[in-house]
Amino acid sequence: MHVTHLSLADFRSYARAEVSLDPGVTAFVGPNGQGKTNLVEAVGYLATLGSHRVSSDAPLVRMGADRAVIRAAVTQGERQQLIELELNPGRANRARINRSSQVRPRDVLGMVRTVLFAPEDLALVKGDPGERRRFLDELITARSPRMAGVRSDYDRVLKQRNTLLKSAAMARRHGSRVGSSMDLSTLDVWDQHLARAGAELLAQRLDLIAALEPLADKAYERLAPGGGPVALEYRCPVGGGSRAELYEQLLGALGEARQQEIERGVTLVGPHRDDLLLKLGQLPAKGYASHGESWSFALALRLASYDLLCAEGAEPVLVLDDVFAELDTRRRERLAELVAPGEQVLVTAAVAEDVPGVLSGARYVVADGEVTRV
Known part of the structure; x- marks a missing residue:
C-alpha cells in the first residue's frame, strides 16, 4: 500500500499543496519551520485521525481559515481509492471515500496505515x-x-x-x-x-x-x-x-x-x-x-x-520525521538499512546530509511554502 498523491487545503502552513508520491523512498528536505513535517503529519492523520504533535485539530487549520482538507489517492495492489478528510474544529469532521459523503471519519481507518518514527x-x-x-x-x-x-x-x-x-x-x-x-x-x-x-x-x-x-x-x-x-x-x-x-x-x-x-x-x-x-x-x-x-x-x-x-498483510507507509538528526551515526545507518526495503518510506530532514545514502529516491525541497521536486 502506498500514497500516490497528497493534496492539502488550509492545513497547517499550506493554503494549497499538491504532492505526487512514488513507491520507495521520498525525502522532504528544507530548513526547520518550512512545513516538511506538516506534509507527513497529514499522511499520519489519515491513518490515525490524529496528530503526533498536538492533541486537538485546531492547530492543524491554517490561521484565518475555518477548516482544513486532507485528500489522498491511495493504491493497494490493483485497487485505487481517494480519501478526503475535512477538519472542522469545534464541529464534526467530515469524510469522503471515492467522492461519497455518506461515511464517518472513522470509516477511513485502515485505508492508510503508517508507522511513524519521530523525535517525540x-x-x-x-x-x-x-x-x-x-x-x-x-x-x-x-x-x-x-x-x-x-x-x-x-x-x-x-x-x-x-x-x-x-x-x-x-x-x-x-x-x-x-x-x-x-x-x-x-x-x-x-x-x-x-x-x-x-x-x-x-x-x-x-x-x-x-x-x-x-x-x-x-x-x-x-x-x-x-x-x-x-x-x-x-x-x-x-x-x-x-x-x-x-x-x-x-x-x-x-x-x-x-x-x-x-x-x-x-x-x-x-x-x-x-x-x-x-x-x-x-x-x-x-x-x-x-x-x-x-x-x-x-x-x-x-x-x-x-x-x-x-x-x-498490511504493509504500512513508513514515516521518518526528522529522526536521523537525533541519532548517532551507528543507529542512523542501522535504522536506514532496516527501513529502506519498505514499499513506501517518507523522510523529512533539515539538511540533505542527514538522510543516509541507502535511502536514495525521490527528493523534494520545502521552502517558503513551496514543495518542489528536484
Missing part, C-alpha cells in the same frame, strides 16, 4: 503512561479498525461515569445524602458499560503485547547487538483470561474501588489507568536506560509495529 518517540520510554497507552491503542486500531468504535465507547462511558462520581463527591462534601439506591443503581449500570468496553480494549492490548514482544526484542538486537533482551509487561489491577473473565475482574475491581472513587470523584480503575512497563534486561528502561538505549528501545517498538502489520 523518546517519550515512549521516558514519558508518562499515557504515551505508552496511546502507542498501544493506535496500533490496536491499525490492526483492527473497528476498535476505534470500542475506544470511543470507552471514552464516552468513562466521561459519563466521572461526571456522576464528581457529583457524588461534591454532594458528600456539602453534606447531601449520597449512596441512595438510585445513585448506586445508576453507578452500577455505568460500571457494567465501562467493564464491557474496558474488557474488549484490555483483551486487545494483551493480545498485541504478546505478539509485539518477540518482534521488539528482535528489532532491538538488530539496532544494538548484544544490548538486550527487552521485555514488555502490562501493568493493570486485573489478570488475564477471556473477555468474559476480564469483564468480571474489571467489574469486581470497580466495586472494590467504589468508596475511594466516590471520595475522589474520579474513576480509578480501567484501561485508562494502566501502563506498559518496558524492561531492558532485568531493569525498567525508564530511569535506568541510557539516552542511546532509550532511543534504541523506542525505535525497536516502531520497527516491531511495522513487522507486525506486515506479517498481518
Whole structure:
C-alpha cells in the first residue's frame, strides 16, 4: 500500500499543496519551520485521525481559515481509492471515500496505515503512561479498525461515569445524602458499560503485547547487538483470561474501588489507568536506560509495529520525521538499512546530509511554502 498523491487545503502552513508520491523512498528536505513535517503529519492523520504533535485539530487549520482538507489517492495492489478528510474544529469532521459523503471519519481507518518514527518517540520510554497507552491503542486500531468504535465507547462511558462520581463527591462534601439506591443503581449500570468496553480494549492490548514482544526484542538486537533482551509487561489491577473473565475482574475491581472513587470523584480503575512497563534486561528502561538505549528501545517498538502489520498483510507507509538528526551515526545507518526495503518510506530532514545514502529516491525541497521536486 502506498500514497500516490497528497493534496492539502488550509492545513497547517499550506493554503494549497499538491504532492505526487512514488513507491520507495521520498525525502522532504528544507530548513526547520518550512512545513516538511506538516506534509507527513497529514499522511499520519489519515491513518490515525490524529496528530503526533498536538492533541486537538485546531492547530492543524491554517490561521484565518475555518477548516482544513486532507485528500489522498491511495493504491493497494490493483485497487485505487481517494480519501478526503475535512477538519472542522469545534464541529464534526467530515469524510469522503471515492467522492461519497455518506461515511464517518472513522470509516477511513485502515485505508492508510503508517508507522511513524519521530523525535517525540523518546517519550515512549521516558514519558508518562499515557504515551505508552496511546502507542498501544493506535496500533490496536491499525490492526483492527473497528476498535476505534470500542475506544470511543470507552471514552464516552468513562466521561459519563466521572461526571456522576464528581457529583457524588461534591454532594458528600456539602453534606447531601449520597449512596441512595438510585445513585448506586445508576453507578452500577455505568460500571457494567465501562467493564464491557474496558474488557474488549484490555483483551486487545494483551493480545498485541504478546505478539509485539518477540518482534521488539528482535528489532532491538538488530539496532544494538548484544544490548538486550527487552521485555514488555502490562501493568493493570486485573489478570488475564477471556473477555468474559476480564469483564468480571474489571467489574469486581470497580466495586472494590467504589468508596475511594466516590471520595475522589474520579474513576480509578480501567484501561485508562494502566501502563506498559518496558524492561531492558532485568531493569525498567525508564530511569535506568541510557539516552542511546532509550532511543534504541523506542525505535525497536516502531520497527516491531511495522513487522507486525506486515506479517498481518498490511504493509504500512513508513514515516521518518526528522529522526536521523537525533541519532548517532551507528543507529542512523542501522535504522536506514532496516527501513529502506519498505514499499513506501517518507523522510523529512533539515539538511540533505542527514538522510543516509541507502535511502536514495525521490527528493523534494520545502521552502517558503513551496514543495518542489528536484
